[in-house]
Amino acid sequence: MLRRYLPVLTWLPHYNRRLGGADLLAGLIVTVMVIPQSLAYAVLAGLPAVVGLYASLLPSLAYTLLGTSRTLAVGPVAIIALMTGAALSGVAAPGTPEYVEAALILSLLSGLILVAMGLLRMGFVANFLSHPVIGGFLSAAGILIAASQAGYLLGIELAARDLLPRVVELVRELPGLHLPTLVIGAGTLIFLLWLRQYGRSSLRRLGLPRSLADLLTRAGPVLAVAVTTLATWHWGLEQRGVAVIGDIPQGLPPLTLPGFDAATWQALLVPALLISIVGFVESVSMGQMLAARRRERISPNQELLALGGTNLAAAFTAGMPVSGGLTRTVINYDAGAQTPLAGMFAMLGIGAVTLFLTPALHHLPIATLAATITVSIITLVDVSMIRQTWRYSRSDFSAMAATILLTLVEGVEAGILGGVGLSIALFLYRTSRPHSALVGRIAGTEHFRNVERHDTETASHLALLRIDESLYFANARYLEDTVYDLVATRPELEHVVLICSAVNLIDASALESLDAINARLKDSRVTLHLAEVKGPVMDQLKRSDFLDDMTGRVFLSSYAAWRELSRPSE
Amino acid sequence: MLRRYLPVLTWLPHYNRRLGGADLLAGLIVTVMVIPQSLAYAVLAGLPAVVGLYASLLPSLAYTLLGTSRTLAVGPVAIIALMTGAALSGVAAPGTPEYVEAALILSLLSGLILVAMGLLRMGFVANFLSHPVIGGFLSAAGILIAASQAGYLLGIELAARDLLPRVVELVRELPGLHLPTLVIGAGTLIFLLWLRQYGRSSLRRLGLPRSLADLLTRAGPVLAVAVTTLATWHWGLEQRGVAVIGDIPQGLPPLTLPGFDAATWQALLVPALLISIVGFVESVSMGQMLAARRRERISPNQELLALGGTNLAAAFTAGMPVSGGLTRTVINYDAGAQTPLAGMFAMLGIGAVTLFLTPALHHLPIATLAATITVSIITLVDVSMIRQTWRYSRSDFSAMAATILLTLVEGVEAGILGGVGLSIALFLYRTSRPHSALVGRIAGTEHFRNVERHDTETASHLALLRIDESLYFANARYLEDTVYDLVATRPELEHVVLICSAVNLIDASALESLDAINARLKDSRVTLHLAEVKGPVMDQLKRSDFLDDMTGRVFLSSYAAWRELSRPSE
Known part of the structure; x- marks a missing residue:
């Protein structure tokens, strides 16, 4: 000691x-x-x-x-x-x-x-x-x-x-x-x-x-x-x-x-x-x-x-x-x-x-x-x-430029506080419009990649949406919009699977949004599933009523979801 | 219009x-x-x-x-x-x-x-x-x-x-x-x-x-x-x-x-x-x-x-x-x-x-x-x-409780500003100590899960570390500590693979940390690899010198890394 x-x-x-x-x-x-x-x-x-x-x-x-x-x-x-x-x-x-x-x-x-x-x-x-x-x-x-x-x-x-x-x-x-x-x-x-x-x-x-x-x-x-x-x-x-x-x-x-x-x-x-x-x-x-x-x-x-x-x-x-x-x-x-x-x-x-x-x-x-x-x-x-x-990142550069300018013009304290504040704001802004991608199966494998970047197998009644960000208050509504747009543009859709491999956190605001998505999809007769939910996130979801209300299932892997859902229902 | x-x-x-x-x-x-x-x-x-x-x-x-x-x-x-x-x-x-x-x-x-x-x-x-x-x-x-x-x-x-x-x-x-x-x-x-x-x-x-x-x-x-x-x-x-x-x-x-x-x-x-x-x-x-x-x-x-x-x-x-x-x-x-x-x-x-x-x-x-x-x-x-x-989240609850108390005691403006500030601070704090997990292969599959939660195959000379968060300034040093601890406790280690399936962003600070990790591992004769790097992140890494300096390779999937590295070198 x-x-x-x-x-x-x-x-x-x-x-x-x-x-x-x-x-x-x-x-x-x-x-x-x-x-x-x-x-x-x-x-x-x-x-x-x-x-x-x-x-x-x-x-x-x-x-x-x-x-x-x-x-x-x-x-x-x-x-x-x-x-x-x-x-x-x-x-x-x-x-x-x-x-x-x-x-x-x-x-x-x-x-x-x-x-x-x-x-x-x-x-x-x-x-x-x-x-x-x-x-x-x-x-x-x-x-x-x-x-x-x-x-x-x-x-x-x-x-x-x-x-x-x-x-x-x-x-x-x-x-x-x-x-x-x-x-x-x-x-x-x-x-x-x-x-x-x-x-x-x-x-x-x-x-x-x-x-x-x-x-x-x-x-x-x-x-x-x-x-x-x-x-x-x-x-x-x-x-x-x-x-x-x-x-x-x-x-x-x-x-x-x-x-x-x-x-x-x-x-x-x-x-x-x-x-x-x-x-x-x-x-x-x-x-x-x-x-x-x-x-x-x-x-x-x-x-x-x-x-x-x-x-x-x-x-x-x-x-x-x-x-x-x-x-x-x-x-x-x-x-x-x-x-x-x-x-x-x-x-x-x-x-x-x-x-x-x-x-x-x-x-x-x-x-x-x-x-x-x-x-x-x-x-x-x-x-x-x-x-x-x-060269590496305009976002990092702008935080740096703001720090330099503020320090030179407004002094050392304004420089540091402004730089830190802008760094945080930029990070939050970036995570508030999360990247998400529709993924498809790379033929013959159990891997699923972005349909726009790779040659993949897809099914018109099934959307596999990979979310590339933790879900929290700043991006919860953005997720809602993404899913609603998806459903609006694909009338033949029967299943939406949210692939959560990159979701490290679902906070209370995001939970509300998932609830809303689930209810809205239910009205449109589309089933909502989750896949690749991480252990800690799953533990937390179990503390809410969401999993009971969800119309679909939680799959261990995207492949499991694909195997189950890729053939159209009768 | x-x-x-x-x-x-x-x-x-x-x-x-x-x-x-x-x-x-x-x-x-x-x-x-x-x-x-x-x-x-x-x-x-x-x-x-x-x-x-x-x-x-x-x-x-x-x-x-x-x-x-x-x-x-x-x-x-x-x-x-x-x-x-x-x-x-x-x-x-x-x-x-x-x-x-x-x-x-x-x-x-x-x-x-x-x-x-x-x-x-x-x-x-x-x-x-x-x-x-x-x-x-x-x-x-x-x-x-x-x-x-x-x-x-x-x-x-x-x-x-x-x-x-x-x-x-x-x-x-x-x-x-x-x-x-x-x-x-x-x-x-x-x-x-x-x-x-x-x-x-x-x-x-x-x-x-x-x-x-x-x-x-x-x-x-x-x-x-x-x-x-x-x-x-x-x-x-x-x-x-x-x-x-x-x-x-x-x-x-x-x-x-x-x-x-x-x-x-x-x-x-x-x-x-x-x-x-x-x-x-x-x-x-x-x-x-x-x-x-x-x-x-x-x-x-x-x-x-x-x-x-x-x-x-x-x-x-x-x-x-x-x-x-x-x-x-x-x-x-x-x-x-x-x-x-x-x-x-x-x-x-x-x-x-x-x-x-x-x-x-x-x-x-x-x-x-x-x-x-x-x-x-x-x-x-x-x-x-x-x-x-x-019930759902103590972190969300504390933001709510702070908002209620501040609103009642200090007034409506303090309540909202305090609540928003605390929400942001809690989110940043949470992402500043990112969850990461050593993963192993679920026998007979191409899936890799947390060795502590699942029964998996591992190799003593190979560490597959899945990072469950975007890498940015607030957690870059934490990642360094995690990797250094890993190397310090496992002297037989030859390869470290960072699995980036949940990494949606690597900012300039995290890039510095990756550089530092690469250099430090090189000194210890451990090779650093990446796996499952997302498209946008890969595009950005290519704008820096990191990939040229990295001692190891970038694998498309964890399974590819496992296939390549799981047999000990001579």
């Missing part, structure tokens, strides 16, 4: 020096690598940079104790930071203490929601974020984040928050760009893009082993931070107008108690729910992918509890909403992390930086961080996935 | 004297019968009684021209009046000119919505009101209406509008009841209940033919109105405190132009939508039932246009939202109406009453109307349907 809720108990007893060595190295590498992005994502959310460091400390420990993935690394991530910024700016102005305070409430709410979902074993809720909706949302979020960073890269202060006005303002203000900032920002951007494209192969051509080449390529942001910070300090660029991180408070995060203000809680409830679900979906699918590579399993419901715990930890230590991060997890995995203890070592490393090294970060230019963010989110915009979805 | 939108053109050219005689008689009978209920439903909606008469005039003509049902009679109906009252009291105080004005706006909006739905051929939207939700809503509405009339029956003025406070207030104010009102109200109530229960048989025992006995039984409310009005006038009961209808303006309805006040329009939009859909569902299912009896067809989409036209007519002639009414339609049908012209004759009759006879209605006691309403809505509370639904 305790092991189920504290997975740490399953692996810690078997811990040994070999694992410890690997984890320690991975922890060290992660420490160095994630500091730039931790700072950057806090800035992206409109929070003081140090909040990103705080949110990488105790939350990591919580995940070490509660998580079921061996290699997932938690902390501030781009998408969640974007959503956090959007949510917080609805209740407070960036830069105010209320804004920072609201971030704690958002973390707390998100933590409570995740824990509640975990205890209620509601991991399935995540399934309602379909692939096209998530894919569309991430692509749109990538564009939004890029737009939010463009001003920092160019040294232009932008007032507009929405995408279109922001772009318009950016273009209008372009002549006022700040050249030193642009040099730093664009320089970093080009360097990082070059590194991503050619870095690995160039380093390998220099004779470095693959793993080291990978690591150095990933260290690009760290190098950029170091170089631009030194340059800014050396040439005193802060005085020349280059925006820098500035003074970061030294020391461990303070303990915080998120305040209770009913209006703020209410305003942040829906955003917290969406942040929880998006964070969970991203985190758990990444965890599953990595677990599969190592033939391990993760437990989605325990992951909910673990992510809940990390967010509660963030709420009480001056943090912000956190989740499993793609970049930091991949770094952790590639650096050879073996157990969640690697996360704890990284925590100790980041803690040490927070304690002693924050003054060194004073001169870190915001433009460098903006470039780092921009490069890391470019991969989110997935054009090939959009194209594939278009 | 013109005939499609003006069904009157299809039947009027064939009109003759015989039809005319029948329609005229039906029109006369309807005139007399529907006056009490027209007045009563206007009062139920909190509107002046005369509005009920106005709403029976031009709207009837509109339906005569546009409707496809031969016998449906439109006008104010109980449910719509209840919903109208609930909607209007949200934007104005009953008794004020703003309240009457808002009723016009509500009719206009409802008319516009219905016409738009008709032009867009969106009749299918009505299907989302499942039988349990409608049934539950009507039952709860019956209780609400009864509670709203109790005060009038007892001569107690009630201030509370919600159900519970109203009942509490009623009990507390009970000692202050007005005896003469109670005598009229309770007397009418008992008389009408007696008539309904025993009237027909008693009259037939007196030797009257069945049709006349039926008619006289239905004339009960008219008789009650006549007697109590005369009594009130004769004994001057108005001066003794019996509430009466009072002065009704004489003459035809004024032409009205609903005002445009953005806030009112916005507040009434959702109520208008619900009124439209509920009115349409009630009206069209009644029309279908009667059409079936006479072997006629009605067109749901044209009915939307017709109901839209009637509501627009109501909006411009000082009316209120209208719909096809059960009572008035049954009276019309039983009185022998042959074509919609009967409705026009009834309109002329009611018009004559409005012109000349309204002074005679001055002394009509409100309590009589309340008793009329109460008796006619008692049938809405359908306990046997509630019991049957409980």
Whole structure:
């Protein structure tokens, strides 16, 4: 029982020096690598940079104790930071203490929601974020984040928050760009893009082993931070107008108690729910992918509890909403992390930086961080996935397109809610006009296929109608129409057999419709039969009076019905 | 084309004297019968009684021209009046000119919505009101209406509008009841209940033919109105405190132009939508039932246009939202109406009453109307349907129970929206954990059934998994889990065949999952096959790369897969 809720108990007893060595190295590498992005994502959310460091400390420990993935690394991530910024700016102005305070409430709410979902074993809720909706949302979020960073890269202060006005303002203000900032920002951007494209192969051509080449390529942001910070300090660029991180408070995060203000809680409830679900979906699918590579399993419901715990930890230590991060997890995995203890070592490393090294970060230019963010989110915009979805299904594509457009124009919450709502509506619409087919016997076999697609035997007094959908309220009347049309167009009809091989459910509304069909056919002297009714559906029909009132029989197979009914009665 | 939108053109050219005689008689009978209920439903909606008469005039003509049902009679109906009252009291105080004005706006909006739905051929939207939700809503509405009339029956003025406070207030104010009102109200109530229960048989025992006995039984409310009005006038009961209808303006309805006040329009939009859909569902299912009896067809989409036209007519002639009414339609049908012209004759009759006879209605006691309403809505509370639904399906029952509770506690809009939302959520939840079954061959046949329910042949290296649901975003991951569990528990497995006979749809999310399953099984040296894939699903799969990447084959039937794979490979 305790092991189920504290997975740490399953692996810690078997811990040994070999694992410890690997984890320690991975922890060290992660420490160095994630500091730039931790700072950057806090800035992206409109929070003081140090909040990103705080949110990488105790939350990591919580995940070490509660998580079921061996290699997932938690902390501030781009998408969640974007959503956090959007949510917080609805209740407070960036830069105010209320804004920072609201971030704690958002973390707390998100933590409570995740824990509640975990205890209620509601991991399935995540399934309602379909692939096209998530894919569309991430692509749109990538564009939004890029737009939010463009001003920092160019040294232009932008007032507009929405995408279109922001772009318009950016273009209008372009002549006022700040050249030193642009040099730093664009320089970093080009360097990082070059590194991503050619870095690995160039380093390998220099004779470095693959793993080291990978690591150095990933260290690009760290190098950029170091170089631009030194340059800014050396040439005193802060005085020349280059925006820098500035003074970061030294020391461990303070303990915080998120305040209770009913209006703020209410305003942040829906955003917290969406942040929880998006964070969970991203985190758990990444965890599953990595677990599969190592033939391990993760437990989605325990992951909910673990992510809940990390967010509660963030709420009480001056943090912000956190989740499993793609970049930091991949770094952790590639650096050879073996157990969640690697996360704890990284925590100790980041803690040490927070304690002693924050003054060194004073001169870190915001433009460098903006470039780092921009490069890391470019991969989110997935054009090939959009194209594939278009090719595969117009319905899925329209859900995706709606998600993208709504996210870009109306914001992240409208995007997700609209996408999910449209997905559900489209699914319901599709099932509300169910495919059905008149089938005939493929000569000499016991198989029955669509008379329009195959060469089949039929009988004019017998209609075998295969229903390709569960029967429920949304399509019950449609079934009535289909059968009535059939009877109206074929006056010689004596038997109608509904083949229910694809009917997984007959709800109360559909039962009423079957009753009505039975009564109407009886008036027209046509007998109604069923065939291939599944076990669970049959069990349920037996709980009603329908089978007693039905004029015909229930056949085990279409073939049995054919054998019995295909010869015309006298 | 013109005939499609003006069904009157299809039947009027064939009109003759015989039809005319029948329609005229039906029109006369309807005139007399529907006056009490027209007045009563206007009062139920909190509107002046005369509005009920106005709403029976031009709207009837509109339906005569546009409707496809031969016998449906439109006008104010109980449910719509209840919903109208609930909607209007949200934007104005009953008794004020703003309240009457808002009723016009509500009719206009409802008319516009219905016409738009008709032009867009969106009749299918009505299907989302499942039988349990409608049934539950009507039952709860019956209780609400009864509670709203109790005060009038007892001569107690009630201030509370919600159900519970109203009942509490009623009990507390009970000692202050007005005896003469109670005598009229309770007397009418008992008389009408007696008539309904025993009237027909008693009259037939007196030797009257069945049709006349039926008619006289239905004339009960008219008789009650006549007697109590005369009594009130004769004994001057108005001066003794019996509430009466009072002065009704004489003459035809004024032409009205609903005002445009953005806030009112916005507040009434959702109520208008619900009124439209509920009115349409009630009206069209009644029309279908009667059409079936006479072997006629009605067109749901044209009915939307017709109901839209009637509501627009109501909006411009000082009316209120209208719909096809059960009572008035049954009276019309039983009185022998042959074509919609009967409705026009009834309109002329009611018009004559409005012109000349309204002074005679001055002394009509409100309590009589309340008793009329109460008796006619008692049938809405359908306990046997509630019991049957409980027996048939807990899921349907819970949607019904939620609708009833929400309607009673939170009001009609919350009831319908909550019921529909819950129905959809339950359906999605059910399909999100799809039933699947390992199947085996029934020895000697080509049939494959659930190994747990039937005695079957199986092979340890071959798993035939029948999936009993369409594969879409909500259940894609569940399928992955099912297959992975299967592979994990059966190490000797070489082939997994997914039998897709019940799979009507594979959306983009499910395609990703199939890709993932294929890749994972490949790693475990298990081959993935499909069988019995339906035509439309196969067409769609061909638009992706999945079939190229799949390790196994697509079999036409489960039997073909069995024949090919059931012998172990070497």
